[in-house]
Amino acid sequence: MELEQLKRKELLDLARKESIKNPARYRKADLIELIVRHQQSGESYRRKKSQKIESLKESSKKRSDKAELTPPQPIYESAPPAGYQTPQPQEMFSLPYSYNVTKIVLMVRDPYWAFVYWDIDEGKYNEIQGILQKHSGQARVILRVYDVTNIRFNGSNAHRTFDLDVNLNAKSWYVHFGIADRDYMVDLGVLDPQGKFHLIARSNVMRSPRDTASDVIDENWMVCDFDEMYALSGGLGIGLSSGEIRKRKKFLFEQLVSSGSVASSPGLFMKQPVARETDFFLEVGTELILYGRTKPDAHVTLAGKPVSLRPDGTFSVRFHLPDGSLHLPVIAVSSDKEHTRQITTNVNKNTH
């Protein structure tokens, strides 16, 4: 897989061949991921069903292995980057997979990102499967995001709307809204090829936090030079106009207000010293999540090692991803040993 070596134009051509819509809106890394998924499954990745992300096998505690899974960095174009799927720990077998209610909940993460989780009751789930099957794989499960700031939303009067393709069984997603201080709402639904949207659930309204000082001035509490007061309070430095502030806000804001150096204490139980000075450093790790589904009584192995299945036949394995080539054959054998299926994933990773 030499996708990384291709130029962007070649990637775009390849993406179009794979029927990926609007490939130009994606960054190179996301484009490559989309192409890989399409190529692997042999069918549109959107049509891939029942592939849920769960994890976890606790790996070693070395810091380099603890790659925190963060969503892709927000970008300021109009379309959001590819969705991020949330891992859930394997040990959660004792906690219910579903509460058998249909709902979707939107939670603030920061001025630009939100977390959404959903649940679907059995009846609704079957109904959705029916719709998906009826359109023989051409229907898409999406999150439809609305900017509903200061309006009485009637279903079609949002300031701005965009769709995100999601995996129904992922049951959660990180959504990049990109703009602070707005009201957002999200619908989960199925978009059929005719463009009809079948609503599954509608979320609460959520307000994204501010990322800058307010423009509103209280006449009774005016100060001659707010910029200076802002800077003295830890703001972004004297002399920066609000326009410049807006441009540099993400970088400076994080640096100043929330850099690890002034944020909350690690607390008593974090085994890390408070002021351990080392030279400036960066550590990056990667992990891989491999997930799938088969009959609950089948026997599954990954590269020869047995993989435990959940009661519903799903599985997921999460592990540290080293540099180099990884050959990951997943083999499922039916309980009566009559049938075998194999799907192999090959991963190349290099870091520099």
Place this chain on the structure above:
Amino acid sequence: MAQGYLMLVLHAHLPYIRHPEHQFFLEESWLFEAITETYIPLVKMMDRFLDEKVDFRLTMSCTPTLAAMLTDGLLQERYVQHLNRLIELSEKEVDRTRWQQEFNRTACMYRKNFYEAREVFCNQYHRNLTLALKKFQDAGKLEVITCGATHGFLPNMETVKHSVKGQVKIACDAYREVFQRSPRGIWLPECGYNPGDDKILSDNGIQYFFTDTHGILHGTPRPKYGVFAPIYCPSGVAAFARDIESSKQVWSAEEGYPGDFDYREFYRDIGYDLEYDYIRPYISPDGLRINTGIKYFKITGRSHAKEAYDPHRAWEKSAEHAGNFMFNREKQIEHLVSKMDRKPCIVAPYDAELFGHWWYEGPHFIEHLIRKIHYGSKTVKMITAPEYLREYPKNQVLTPSFSSWGYKGFSEVWLEGTNDWIYRHLHEASWRMRELAINYKKPSNDLVERALKQAAREVVLAESSDWAFILKTGTVVEYAKKRTIDHIMRFTRLYWDIKNNAIDGGWLAHIESIDNLFPNIDYRAYA
């Protein structure tokens, strides 16, 4: 007449960890370490101030879970045993190092500290350190504020506001039981402020809370005094925001005081350094080497070579740093005074456990600072929030911004790949608890009432933000997961048992004894 004020806030918190079912439980030692290295030194310091008539003002949050542990008989007893072991070890250490002067002086220091700790804990305060805090508060020197009942991260409860109500009401109730008065202020867990939550604070009689810098700085309309004066939320509750400059001087990995080479090195503990058979009785019973609290080296430098710790030199250094800190606050205030038409208030909040546990000399630093300010400063004076509000009752009204003091300033720490899975379960439990609280306002018998109270306990324990934090930071992940799952599962079973009228008395009694937080919990707070 001072020109400005310094409000030093120490946030003392530990999650509720109590395992009567085990003889020894490693994570309980967080409490013991904090008591020995942070709380007792601060209590001793405040007692010295009272004796010497040094006027001081300090604000301290004592979270409900911490207060519950400090007043719990089992944990008190286990702490005494822990301390006795430390005393025994320190005696051996003094003996072992008697020919090495550079270590012996430090060994003697630990021995003295442990003996004094036992004296303070057992004899002076009868094993209950909250009595000390109450004493200093009643004397008008210490302002003890409360916190979320189990330190739940309130912004993640936006869609389950009844949980916010629960966290606040249960906290205030618990505070009243320990301190015999209502709390005036609250430390929002992680400074997690979600606009509108102040109404719930107001409903519980809270007068003020704290936010991170951008909470007020990015408030609407813009704050005239930046972070250097409090504001009123529309609900009437006052908010104070953190000053970054004073935070940085202590916290910053590059410039902060705790990294000074003369200070004690955290990672050279004899629990790891000394010979196994010698140290065996003082580490984990299963043979795992753990920190004992006895360390002999100073930071020395960036490399691994460490020199012997010199307590006196470190003590002098902390005095130097305190002087520097005060000097900087004075300069800061002098500059602000020229920009403001009132006395600025510099709010400097820190985790209490930083002082003493992570930064061993921290309590010395605070003591030096308070003395220097008391004896030597014309510019800065220490203050508590109610006093500042009394002096300046008229403040700007604005709505603070959604904010927290966690990394990156919002919710990310408690809402990311490692821990986002818990929220669907926490929220569902919260809705179900609300259902119980509404439908069973008047429980039909004692057993049902006990079950309802225990159900509330399980929910509130599950809501601790500590679990999500641990999941993210990756320290004792299995423990945090287990706590989350255990509490949710116990709650769920109680929920169905109550609804099906099938409460198992034996099982209920069992979990009542394990999860025994807040004996008088008001489950109706979730309504």
